[in-house]
Amino acid sequence: MPKAIALLRSGAMRSARLLVIATALTVAPASAFDLQGHRGARGLMPENTLAGFAHALRLGVSTLELDVAITADGVPVVSHDPALNPALTRDATGRWLPGPGPLIRSLSLQQLQAYDVGRLDPASPYARAFPAQQARDGQSVPTLASVFALVRRLGADHVNFNIETKIFPHRSDDTPDVAPFVDSVLAAVRAADMVQRVSIQSFDWRSLRRVQQREPAIATAYLTTESAGFNNVRDRAWTAGMDWQTHPSTAHMVRASGGAIWSPNARQIDAAAVTAARALGLKVIPWTVNDAADMDRLIGWGVDGIITDYPDRLRAAMQRAGLALPPSIPP
Numbered sequence: 001m002p003k004a005i006a007l008l009r010s011g012a013m014r015s016a017r018l019l020v021i022a023t024a025l026t027v028a029p030a031s032a033f034d035l036q037g038h039r040g041a042r043g044l045m046p047e048n049t050l051a052g053f054a055h056a057l058r059l060g061v062s063t064l065e066l067d068v069a070i071t072a073d074g075v076p077v078v079s080h081d082p083a084l085n086p087a088l089t090r091d092a093t094g095r096w097l098p099g100p101g102p103l104i105r106s107l108s109l110q111q112l113q114a115y116d117v118g119r120l121d122p123a124s125p126y127a128r129a130f131p132a133q134q135a136r137d138g139q140s141v142p143t144l145a146s147v148f149a150l151v152r153r154l155g156a157d158h159v160n161f162n163i164e165t166k167i168f169p170h171r172s173d174d175t176p177d178v179a180p181f182v183d184s185v186l187a188a189v190r191a192a193d194m195v196q197r198v199s200i201q202s203f204d205w206r207s208l209r210r211v212q213q214r215e216p217a218i219a220t221a222y223l224t225t226e227s228a229g230f231n232n233v234r235d236r237a238w239t240a241g242m243d244w245q246t247h248p249s250t251a252h253m254v255r256a257s258g259g260a261i262w263s264p265n266a267r268q269i270d271a272a273a274v275t276a277a278r279a280l281g282l283k284v285i286p287w288t289v290n291d292a293a294d295m296d297r298l299i300g301w302g303v304d305g306i307i308t309d310y311p312d313r314l315r316a317a318m319q320r321a322g323l324a325l326p327p328s329i330p331p
């Protein structure tokens with residue numbers, strides 16, 4: 001990092017810490033705390049399924065977090081993985097996939113929905129990570145449109161959607177290109193008349209730039225992770241060409257990109273970073289927080305929301321902090 005920027009970054013950090021001390025007792029969220037159910041309620045129900053989203057609504061969330069892929073026939077569907085994940089996918093005969101399945105982009109919607117994603121393979125390490133997840137056999141990969149329809153049918157009019165474009169600059173064969181990918185998501189959002197209730201998030205900031213160009217009314221959420229294994233902030237392929245060395249902080253990069261929301265890896269922030277980002281006008285909504293003590297700490301730092309696999313745990317943390325809870329929606 002050039003020395004001037006290093007000084008700027010450390011100076012920004014110092015000012016932010018002072019700001020924390022000065023304003024610790026006065027900072028209050030500008031709007032209701034955003035309880036985001038990660039992939040619905042991954043800790044409790046099969047991820048990114050209608051059963052999972054209905055369960056999250058039943059518990060009471062303000063936002064459904066979900067991931068999107070595009071089928072061969074151009075339909076946005078809800079899946080974390082661009083290829084079918086063997087830890088949670090059985091074929092039409094009920095057998096677990098022996099390894100990574102086909103790319104979703106290679107399957108028609110009809111072919112895709114022949115698979116069952118309603119149960120974790122008990123032999124998989126993934127199942128051990130979510131021992132409380134119940135099974136709901138017969139769940140197929142849902143379309144984005146069907147998630148909107150579910151929320152409408154249940155009358156959950158207060159619930160928003162945080163839609164992640166799962167697109168990968170270094171694996172361009174895995175998905176359609178940025179423009180058709182984003183445009184098909186936007187078409188589904190518009191068709192459901194959900195523009196006002198959607199944010200679009202991505203580690204791939206190219207897709208967020210496309211959203212800003214095509215549908216500026218939609219808030220964009222900049223996902224970041226800055227670990228040794230994967231650092232999207234320092235790779236210009238992920239940041240739509242932005243060079244981290246020319247900005248004082250990651251939050252400044254989000255701000256300069258036109259983002260409304262910064263969604264950092266929760267383990268990579270501190271109180272000063274939260275305060276500084278909010279002072280730039282950003283909302284801060286970290287992912288993915290499942291531990292009660294972590295939730296308490298982040299709420300204390302003044303984050304605007306939290307993305308969690310366990311909406312029930314976050315509701316309890318919000319209650320401890322005296323925050324208003326989103327209503328629960330009966331099935």
Ligand code: G3P
Pocket residue numbers: 038065067080164201223263287288307
């Ligand atoms: O919302 C952010 C979070 O979902 C990003 O991580 O891998 O669970 O999509 P991932």
Ligand code: CA
Pocket residue numbers: 065066067164
């Ligand atoms: Ca996600």
